Amino acid sequence: MGLSSIFCIVRWLAVYFSKGVIALDLGRVCNGFGIGLISYTVCSQTSSQTGNVIDAMLFVRLIKELIGADFFAEIAPKTLRGALTTLNQLMIVTGISVTFIVGTLVSWRTLAAIGILPCFLLLVGLFIVPESPRWLAKVGRKKEFEFALRRFRGKDADISEEAAEIQEYIETIQDLPRVRVLDLLERRYLLSVTVGVGLMVFQQFGGINGINFYATNIFKSAGFPSNIGTIIFARIQLPFTFLGAILSDRVGRRPLLFFSASGMLIGCILLATCFYMKVHDSSSGFVAILALTGILTYIGTYSVGMGGVPWVMVSEIFPINVKGTAGSLVTLVNWFGSWAVSFTFNFLMSWSSCDWLFFSY
Incomplete structure (x- = not known):
């Protein structure tokens, strides 16, 4: 750090x-x-x-x-x-x-x-x-491990039970066989890997980083005041992320993903319709409001589910000895998707009509 x-x-x-x-x-x-x-x-x-x-x-x-x-x-x-x-x-x-x-x-x-x-x-x-107690325990620095754990839990806390649990967990991890990337193609891991990688692909190639990074440009292109639009765009993410955190454990992962993906779909359709109407000389005022509605629908529903739930699911669907390797793979896929969408978005906006771009997302 x-x-x-x-x-x-x-x-x-x-x-x-x-x-x-x-x-x-x-x-x-x-x-x-x-x-x-x-x-x-x-x-x-x-x-x-x-x-x-x-x-x-x-x-x-x-x-x-x-x-x-x-x-x-x-x-x-x-x-x-x-x-x-x-x-x-x-x-x-x-x-x-x-x-x-x-x-x-x-x-x-x-x-x-x-x-x-x-x-x-x-x-x-x-x-x-202090340094992470678990890391200190992992590398065998027992005295520093206990000191750091006590710093985090308070000087009067009884840390004996938690310290024993941490030591037992680390010993269990070390005894499990190490899994390589090619091992993830085995039949027993294939469904989990497909779900994990698939969620990251859909999270990123739904266009989130294009809309996130170029929201100001989208507002300008649609004829909506970019400063006002950007402030509204920024403020809506916080309450919806908080709502998603509350709902995740109460309604389940899949229903939240269904809702989130549906909202992102509606948001993209609204944005595509907005730019299609602009190309055909529709009312500029209505087009601007439609663009604002589309972006807010998209980013709000993304924040509720597709933003965080895939990462929660990835942490839950892999066996303990596979988490490290599988987590690295899905993260690699996620960041590749982030780069690809971010890199291409501005070019696609310039080279083609925006309605086609948002329909593709």
């Missing part, structure tokens, strides 16, 4: 002081390394929901295999693990929303300067945060 903070600080400095594309590209590459590291280290189940880094180097996403990963999952008590994971996602969405809103009020250089602050605070804060 400290290394990630340094990468991100270098990123913002490179962007802020840039005089041309080379410095901007350097900043984006540093951002890819930094966010790729920290998103998997802090909480891999939610990192890809934001799609916030289109240039993250793919091998960095596999860093979990090297560092033991998921800081939230490792430091949280069992009773709070789900809540902390949800809190992490809410903070991500909040950060994106705040950035969208602030970005409409200040220049991009000022926004880059503001971005340095949280990175610096994280770097300083890490000096007082």
